[in-house]
């Protein structure tokens with residue numbers, strides 16, 4: 001058993017030992033439908049029943065898409081005299097309990113939207129001060145999933161968001177059958193000049209709920225409404241770019257949410273749509289389609305029902321793939337899959353079709369093997385055998401190749417390997433042959449691909465006999481020959497994103513002029529929050 005797998009097992013055992021209801025409420029990322037990207041406020045009963053029928057007839061339900069979630073604008077503008085929210089009877093003539101039953105009878109569940117503040121983002125009544133009433137109402141209607149937005153809060157401080165979302169957690173957990181809790185809180189703290197509050201919110205959302213929207217909404221049909229600065233493909237890359245900073249938070253039962261698969265948005269090529277799906281699956285992200293499902297093309301339904309990719313999304317380990325390397329054109333990601341398999345995802349950000357080869361050493365397989373591994377191309381379904389590298393051939397512009405690597409006999413031995421980057425500056429930790437280190441724009445060179453084995457050492461592929469070495473307060477961190485007894489070379493990673501020296505207790509820091517030093521650990525500061533290969537491995 002590899003060190004990584006041992007670590008994961010310990011974690012899984014720890015989680016099941018804790019056996020808090022919230023941790024087993026949603027053992028796999030949710031899959032389903034939400035109306036928002038297409039309808040905005042023009043949702044109604046017919047849309048939902050027609051969508052459910054289409055999800056059955058198109059085979060989406062059979063592939064695992066089993067939720068239909070209402071978004072904003074479903075209620076009347078006023079609460080009832082007794083304080084409860086009321087559905088809009090023009091939009092939902094049979095009522096929401098009827099709709100929930102309609103869904104349940106067909107093997108779906110119904111989800112709902114509300115807002116933690118006084119009003120929803122669309123101006124409908126918010127749940128602030130009505131938490132108990134609203135939770136009981138949703139539950140009595142037969143709803144099992146709540147997306148809680150964060151507009152119009154009493155104030156915009158991180159502590160207020162924590163108080164209100166924490167209260168919701170308690171209220172939902174007291175229900176006989178707790179609702180799945182999707183928290184939009186982190187999105188209100190993303191993209192700040194100072195990311196400390198964003199990181200702080202990310203620290204508590206996994207304790208309160210099952211998924212959290214960490215950044216921008218995906219584009220709606222009418223895209224300029226939210227984000228005048230980006231459209232089309234750039235918006236997919238934007239949300240993906242936020243998600244990869246947060247891998248350390250994800251675990252079975254809690255999922256980072258990079259938002260909807262807006263499949264029928266006008267400005268995506270088919271390759272971009274397929275990438276969207278392949279990347280979200282690689283990240284074990286929620287797969288919530290926000291599109292007019294009855295009109296999806298066979299090609300779109302075809303990729304959305306790719307069972308090999310869905311299996312990667314729904315993998316029991318629930319891991320988010322982490323970055324191996326990134327150079328402006330190619331992103332390579334990898335993760336452990338249940339049963340000892342390995343995922344390799346290769347994204348072509350370039351504007352031309354091209355091929356890219358990933359050596360085994362980069363996905364954490366260090367020793368050479370005489371028996372080749374079996375490789376499945378998850379798009380074509382074709383098998384091949386590989387023994388020291390994987391080539392993604394003719395990846396279309398903005399396309400993504402995805403592979404599943406399996407051993408034919410013994411489990412694959414893995415050393416977590418990949419980029420170490422500052423999740424604020426996005427600079428990569430870079431080693432040099434001379435022994436110095438720096439933070440530099442990521443270029444996918446060996447000097448930026450690091451192994452983080454279980455012994456706590458950190459070694460770049462430039463020379464794996466050398467280790468990242470702490471020299472003490474405010475001094476540069478350097479590379480020197482690994483010595484198993486040297487405490488200067490042992491580092492501890494935690495969910496705060498800090499990489500801490502065992503010797504001095506100081507944190508790896510991106511200093512001015514991109515210097516790499518160890519300095520006093522602050523509270524999740526821009527200079528000290530770092531992504532490591534393998535995500536939660538050292539948590």
Ligand SMILES: *[C@@H]1O[C@H](CO)[C@@H](O)[C@H](O)[C@H]1NC(C)=O
Pocket residue numbers: 039042043044045046047
């Ligand atoms: C329901 O909503 C859809 C999508 O917004 C719209 O096309 C349709 O006309 C609406 N139907 C009714 C009965 O309101």
Ligand SMILES: *[C@@H]1O[C@H](CO)[C@@H](O)[C@H](O)[C@H]1NC(C)=O
Pocket residue numbers: 080081082083084086
């Ligand atoms: C509150 O009033 C609404 C509308 O009159 C009613 O449907 C609902 O059952 C009431 N809720 C409770 C808890 O009595």
Ligand SMILES: *[C@@H]1O[C@H](CO)[C@@H](O)[C@H](O)[C@H]1NC(C)=O
Pocket residue numbers: 118128129152153154
């Ligand atoms: C929200 O409602 C509460 C309670 O009614 C009130 O005290 C507060 O001022 C309201 N906040 C805003 C921003 O409207």
Ligand SMILES: *[C@@H]1O[C@H](CO)[C@@H](O)[C@H](O)[C@H]1NC(C)=O
Pocket residue numbers: 194195196197
């Ligand atoms: C960043 O925000 C945190 C939390 O609000 C605060 O404690 C810290 O002082 C801020 N850092 C800087 C450099 O402004």
Ligand SMILES: *[C@@H]1O[C@H](CO)[C@@H](O)[C@H](O)[C@H]1NC(C)=O
Pocket residue numbers: 040221222225
């Ligand atoms: C686009 O957004 C504007 C502003 O909210 C809204 O008035 C309009 O109806 C939207 N258009 C569509 C097609 O949804």
Ligand SMILES: *[C@@H]1O[C@H](CO)[C@@H](O)[C@H](O)[C@H]1NC(C)=O
Pocket residue numbers: 221222223224231232266267
């Ligand atoms: C699609 O892209 C074109 C050109 O880049 C732009 O003019 C248009 O507004 C975009 N449409 C949407 C719906 O984003």
Ligand SMILES: *[C@@H]1O[C@H](CO)[C@@H](O)[C@H](O)[C@H]1NC(C)=O
Pocket residue numbers: 328329349350351
């Ligand atoms: C692809 O083309 C776009 C638009 O012309 C450009 O902004 C972008 O930098 C190009 N990407 C690469 C990787 O060359």
Ligand SMILES: *[C@@H]1O[C@H](CO)[C@@H](O)[C@H](O)[C@H]1NC(C)=O
Pocket residue numbers: 425427439440441513514
């Ligand atoms: C230092 O980091 C900045 C981004 O924060 C980058 O633009 C710059 O190129 C880096 N300098 C060096 C020498 O790598």
